[in-house]
Amino acid sequence: MVPAEQSITPSRKNSPAQEPIFLSVRTGMTVICGSTDSDDWWMADVIHVDGGARDPKVPTLFQVADVDSGVIRWVCADLITHIVPDS
Numbered sequence: 001m002v003p004a005e006q007s008i009t010p011s012r013k014n015s016p017a018q019e020p021i022f023l024s025v026r027t028g029m030t031v032i033c034g035s036t037d038s039d040d041w042w043m044a045d046v047i048h049v050d051g052g053a054r055d056p057k058v059p060t061l062f063q064v065a066d067v068d069s070g071v072i073r074w075v076c077a078d079l080i081t082h083i084v085p086d087s
Contacts, residue, residue, distance in 0.1 A: 022059055022077035025049065032082035033064065033075050043067045043084065044075075 025031060027046050034041030044064035052060040062080065065072050 020077070021083060022062075022080040024083060025059060025062060025080055030067070030084040031062075031064065031080050032084065033079045034081055035079065036081070041081065047072065050074075 025046055027049055029046045031044055031046060032041055033044055044066050046062055046064055048063035049059045050061040050063070052058050060077050062075050062077065063072065064075055
Protein backbone atom coordinates (compact mmCIF):
# COMPACT_ATOMS: atom_id res chain seq x y z
CA MET A 1 0.00 0.00 0.00
CA VAL A 2 1.33 3.45 -0.94
CA PRO A 3 1.12 6.18 1.72
CA ALA A 4 -1.19 9.06 0.83
CA GLU A 5 1.64 11.59 0.65
CA GLN A 6 3.42 9.44 -1.96
CA SER A 7 0.39 8.69 -4.12
CA ILE A 8 0.22 9.99 -7.67
CA THR A 9 -1.56 13.31 -7.91
CA PRO A 10 -2.23 15.43 -10.99
CA SER A 11 0.50 17.95 -11.65
CA ARG A 12 -0.44 21.60 -11.89
CA LYS A 13 2.34 22.30 -14.38
CA ASN A 14 1.96 21.65 -18.09
CA SER A 15 3.53 18.49 -19.38
CA PRO A 16 6.16 18.93 -22.13
CA ALA A 17 3.60 17.76 -24.70
CA GLN A 18 1.26 20.62 -23.75
CA GLU A 19 3.86 23.41 -23.69
CA PRO A 20 4.04 25.81 -26.63
CA ILE A 21 6.73 24.81 -29.13
CA PHE A 22 8.57 28.14 -28.87
CA LEU A 23 9.57 27.42 -25.26
CA SER A 24 11.95 24.73 -26.54
CA VAL A 25 13.63 26.89 -29.23
CA ARG A 26 17.30 27.72 -28.65
CA THR A 27 19.95 29.61 -30.61
CA GLY A 28 21.37 27.47 -33.42
CA MET A 29 18.19 25.50 -34.07
CA THR A 30 16.41 25.40 -37.41
CA VAL A 31 12.70 26.17 -37.21
CA ILE A 32 9.66 26.44 -39.43
CA CYS A 33 7.97 29.85 -39.25
CA GLY A 34 4.59 30.80 -40.57
CA SER A 35 1.03 31.73 -39.84
CA THR A 36 -1.52 29.15 -38.80
CA ASP A 37 -4.09 31.09 -40.86
CA SER A 38 -2.40 30.45 -44.21
CA ASP A 39 -0.19 27.95 -46.04
CA ASP A 40 2.69 30.45 -46.20
CA TRP A 41 5.75 29.21 -44.28
CA TRP A 42 9.54 29.39 -44.37
CA MET A 43 12.52 27.64 -42.77
CA ALA A 44 14.97 29.67 -40.72
CA ASP A 45 18.02 29.33 -38.49
CA VAL A 46 17.68 30.92 -35.05
CA ILE A 47 20.39 33.54 -34.48
CA HIS A 48 19.20 35.10 -31.21
CA VAL A 49 16.48 34.46 -28.64
CA ASP A 50 15.07 37.49 -26.79
CA GLY A 51 13.21 37.14 -23.50
CA GLY A 52 10.11 39.01 -22.44
CA ALA A 53 9.93 42.07 -20.19
CA ARG A 54 8.05 40.29 -17.40
CA ASP A 55 10.25 37.19 -17.44
CA PRO A 56 13.50 37.36 -19.44
CA LYS A 57 13.76 33.55 -19.35
CA VAL A 58 10.59 33.17 -21.46
CA PRO A 59 11.34 33.75 -25.15
CA THR A 60 9.05 36.17 -26.97
CA LEU A 61 11.07 37.24 -30.02
CA PHE A 62 13.48 35.34 -32.23
CA GLN A 63 16.01 36.75 -34.66
CA VAL A 64 16.16 34.30 -37.54
CA ALA A 65 17.90 33.95 -40.91
CA ASP A 66 15.78 32.60 -43.76
CA VAL A 67 17.61 29.55 -45.12
CA ASP A 68 16.55 30.25 -48.73
CA SER A 69 17.19 33.98 -49.05
CA GLY A 70 19.47 34.73 -46.09
CA VAL A 71 17.20 37.56 -45.00
CA ILE A 72 17.49 38.25 -41.28
CA ARG A 73 14.31 39.23 -39.47
CA TRP A 74 12.65 39.24 -36.07
CA VAL A 75 9.65 36.97 -35.58
CA CYS A 76 7.19 36.68 -32.71
CA ALA A 77 7.10 33.46 -30.76
CA ASP A 78 3.67 32.48 -32.08
CA LEU A 79 5.05 32.26 -35.64
CA ILE A 80 7.34 29.34 -34.70
CA THR A 81 5.34 26.27 -35.69
CA HIS A 82 7.92 23.46 -35.75
CA ILE A 83 11.49 22.67 -34.75
CA VAL A 84 13.47 20.88 -37.47
CA PRO A 85 15.27 17.87 -35.94
CA ASP A 86 19.07 17.69 -36.14
CA SER A 87 20.33 15.31 -38.79
